[in-house]
Amino acid sequence: MKASKKKTKKDKEKKANKKPEKLIDKKGIRLDGRKLDELRPVKLEVGVLPNADGSAYLEQGKNKILVGVYGPKEAHPRHIAKQDRAVIQCRYHMAPFSVDERKSPAPSRRDVELSKVIREAIEPAIFLEYYPRTAIQVYIEILQADGGTRCAGITTASLALADAGIPMRDLVVACAAGKADGKLIVDLMDTEDKIGEADVPVAFMPNLNAITLLQMDGTLSIDEFEKTIGMALDGCKQIYALQKEALKSKYIAVKEAEEE
């Protein structure tokens, strides 16, 4: 009797620690009620910060991300300017209140790495060679994080760049796919990312059919890897449609108001 009681208590503790034994139930439903190939609900808004040249806000499940863009403008300090193209200064930053336990606001090793990764994912989309000796600044602020923030950051940043009127080849959109409980899933949230077997973030320019970021954390067979990329690209295409809608909606609002 006593032993069994102790066991249930331990189970409860485990649940409180957010370490469920199963990420996916028998019916193929995930912890937050999604199907294997279902994205979290995405909400996008453009032009939310009047002081920045361009801005965008995103909510993807529990993720909340705000991006402000400045430029192209004179590069400071002077020596970072390139004679043949513009430079992108990108900062990915997690707010202290964005995670369960307070994160130091100073840039961590991870923040610095993600800044570089995101910069390299959005760089191919921008006509940098048009504006030599200038800098374009991208500030990505993670207000609330629940896994997949690098992808959501790229999606939001490219919208903010388009809002700033910076000429781009295409909008960059990003989505992750991976493996948890032996099943392939799309758009991983934090627990699935941490406990699951693999996470593959992909950034993509749909109109040009070009991948600008591809990373993998964990283990997948070659066959699984190819399937995972396909799933991530499908997710990207869904978000891409929302991106375009968000960008155009500002203008359409003006048009409708006038027709009334």
Added chain:
Amino acid sequence: MPVYYEKKQLVAPGDLLAEGDYVPGDSTYKENGKIYASRLGLVDYDGKRVHIVALKAFYIPAPGDLVIGKVVETTPGGWIIDIKAPHFARLRASDVVERSFKPETTDLPSIFDVGDLIIAKVVAYDRTRDPLLTIREPGLGKIMRGLLFEVTPTKIPRVIGRQGSMVSMIKRETGCQLTIGQNGLILISGRSSKDERLAVMALRKIEAESHTSGLTDQVNEMIKKEREANESK
């Protein structure tokens, strides 16, 4: 050689506009014989040229443009001016001071100081060097009074209107002088602040509804209505 969008339709970066024998214009680019959009804006076809009137863009200087700028620094040889372009512009002291200019003796801040607004003309710019300005023409120089209004530079042609129809209408109806800088800054100077406020209202309407047709008449009507309302008060 198909065209994928109608005139005045809204497009976003990456949208495929046309294929084949077309020439890419403003805010578009060509790759593998296909023309794509590079900015959010309205498509326009001009014969074989495809271009976009961007809803938001920044100013790229071109020689001959009239611009309004702010002095951000004085240097021994002249001034550095912010004209809201990717680069700061330069105004040489020798351009402003007559013949006897000597960097040691001439007090440059007494002519233009940091924070002063000036009307100037772009003389040269080619991306490898900072834009160069001049004020050696009638009507150019320091701004002493007036109201400054800012629109996105791609909307300046709309503010001017066909053969200046919009701007001359606003001038006539409000009695204000308008100096339009190609960099998106507009100087309004009228006899009273009431007149100036009227011009600002007109410009706000143009900015918000720049993509609609028949705007000149609408703005004209609005100004007349407002003026009547003011007079009856």
